[in-house]
Amino acid sequence: MNSLALFCRRLVGKSPYTFLISRKLCERSLDGDGSYNGFSYVVEPLKEITLDSSFYCNSDESENGGVYECESPVKSQFSLRQSFFSRTGDDARQVLDILDQDGPGFDAKSSLNMLQLRVSGLLVRKVLKGILGNINYANKTRCAKLGYKFFVWSGQQENYRHTTNSYQLMMKIFAECEEYKAMWRLVDEMTENGFPITAQMFIVLICTCGEAGLARKVVERFIKSKTFSYRPFRHSYNAILHSLLTIDQYKLIEWVYEQMLAEGYSPDILTYNVVMCAKYRLGKLDHFYRLLDEMGRNGFSPDFHTFNILLHVLGKGDKPLAAVNLLNHMKEVGINPSVLHFTTLIDGLSRAGNLDACRYFFDEMVRNGCIPDVVCYTVIITGHVVAGELEKAEAIFDEMITKGWLPNVFTYHSMIRGYCMAGKFEEACSILKEMESRGCNPNFVVYSTLVRNLRNAGRLADAHEVIRHMVDRGQYAHLVSKIKGYKRC
Numbered sequence: 001m002n003s004l005a006l007f008c009r010r011l012v013g014k015s016p017y018t019f020l021i022s023r024k025l026c027e028r029s030l031d032g033d034g035s036y037n038g039f040s041y042v043v044e045p046l047k048e049i050t051l052d053s054s055f056y057c058n059s060d061e062s063e064n065g066g067v068y069e070c071e072s073p074v075k076s077q078f079s080l081r082q083s084f085f086s087r088t089g090d091d092a093r094q095v096l097d098i099l100d101q102d103g104p105g106f107d108a109k110s111s112l113n114m115l116q117l118r119v120s121g122l123l124v125r126k127v128l129k130g131i132l133g134n135i136n137y138a139n140k141t142r143c144a145k146l147g148y149k150f151f152v153w154s155g156q157q158e159n160y161r162h163t164t165n166s167y168q169l170m171m172k173i174f175a176e177c178e179e180y181k182a183m184w185r186l187v188d189e190m191t192e193n194g195f196p197i198t199a200q201m202f203i204v205l206i207c208t209c210g211e212a213g214l215a216r217k218v219v220e221r222f223i224k225s226k227t228f229s230y231r232p233f234r235h236s237y238n239a240i241l242h243s244l245l246t247i248d249q250y251k252l253i254e255w256v257y258e259q260m261l262a263e264g265y266s267p268d269i270l271t272y273n274v275v276m277c278a279k280y281r282l283g284k285l286d287h288f289y290r291l292l293d294e295m296g297r298n299g300f301s302p303d304f305h306t307f308n309i310l311l312h313v314l315g316k317g318d319k320p321l322a323a324v325n326l327l328n329h330m331k332e333v334g335i336n337p338s339v340l341h342f343t344t345l346i347d348g349l350s351r352a353g354n355l356d357a358c359r360y361f362f363d364e365m366v367r368n369g370c371i372p373d374v375v376c377y378t379v380i381i382t383g384h385v386v387a388g389e390l391e392k393a394e395a396i397f398d399e400m401i402t403k404g405w406l407p408n409v410f411t412y413h414s415m416i417r418g419y420c421m422a423g424k425f426e427e428a429c430s431i432l433k434e435m436e437s438r439g440c441n442p443n444f445v446v447y448s449t450l451v452r453n454l455r456n457a458g459r460l461a462d463a464h465e466v467i468r469h470m471v472d473r474g475q476y477a478h479l480v481s482k483i484k485g486y487k488r489c
Helices: 002-012 041-048 075-100 106-115 121-133 141-156 165-177 180-192 198-209 214-224 235-245 250-262 270-280 285-297 304-316 320-332 339-351 355-367 376-388 389-402 409-421 425-437 443-454 460-472 477-482
Strands: none
Touching: 041 304, 041 339, 075 106, 075 121, 075 141, 075 320, 106 141, 121 141, 121 165, 141 165, 165 180, 165 198, 180 198, 198 214, 198 235, 214 235, 214 250, 235 250, 235 270, 235 443, 250 270, 250 285, 270 304, 285 339, 285 409, 304 320, 304 339, 320 339, 339 355, 339 376, 355 376, 376 389, 389 409, 389 477, 409 443, 425 443, 425 460, 443 460, 443 477, 460 477
């Protein structure tokens, strides 16, 4: 293992590009231009590494609210369940109507009692989710009060006891409504009643309190309290580290790792991968290599995710030959490179501007029996668009469709961006219509990219038409003000 650390250190060298990594496969972490942002090909698979339904989902969190555990082949049972779901949906609507009337001169609790409802986990979930979906800046205080009023009332009903899921939804309502003290009182209540704090709740707390600058205090509290539900992780520190990775809290990961070592806990392969991601993301490549070396000394071999990180380093550092050597090494140790590994590498190389190497590894991926997917195609298309090679991007776009892959919103965004860069605005608008006709809904980044480029080209009427079309479709009307200069359309 020590030799691998030295091997990778020699491969990567000291290129400044290796410090600049950040990409996710989801819209919440796009680059400023709306394309994938880089580090997701490393982090996203690692975020999913140990998850099972028992960790992020509770049994009562399923669509049936915990009414049954598995599908039955008996039609009569299915009919009864369907009837239950339908009746519960009607009951939830009645409850929400009553809560909406709550105020001076109207006793919502008495009105709820008059309904004589059979309170179930599904009913509570539907009502709380209904309140959660209705929160806005103007009504957040009222929504928090109504949500908690129903939460207390339902918890007092016969034959019903709140579940972890119902607490989690109530916590989300408090978080959305910025009722931080109430949220923490709910956490205390959960702990007193013997409920564990799940990973989803922990993430809600971290994200909410992080905005108030209290994220570290939250983590410290959970480390000391030992109330964090760490299933299926080996210990609570790994659960906390993994949860922090899902919300990109890299500095906190460093701090928690130090606390973990101070408490006498030994890292495992998951710990090393998470902390190496954090060190890498923070630009501490020397720390990264020390951890890689330490991993080997402690008897841990690189796994799927470790190699994925290393391939990203090589790609961003424009080290195609070193990448070939590492891919061969992977095969020697029994890990066959996957589509994800090749995509990670191709993405890094495309950002380094080495499109010839991108095509080589794309072909190499096919020779290795890996079928490129829409994400891989999108990475290469984006690379050619950024390089101003629109014709090659068009050819790959057509090839992808010929191979049976439907473009996703990121693929279309790259093509729209490419056409705008080339001044082909009719084609850009045509692509927008094409993606809509194929059932691929444009996100706000797609609209704003097109509008911005149309305005910069002096095509104000066309830009206004795109905005009008977006609003008419009922999308992102609340974000129109974010499109620079839109009022002058």
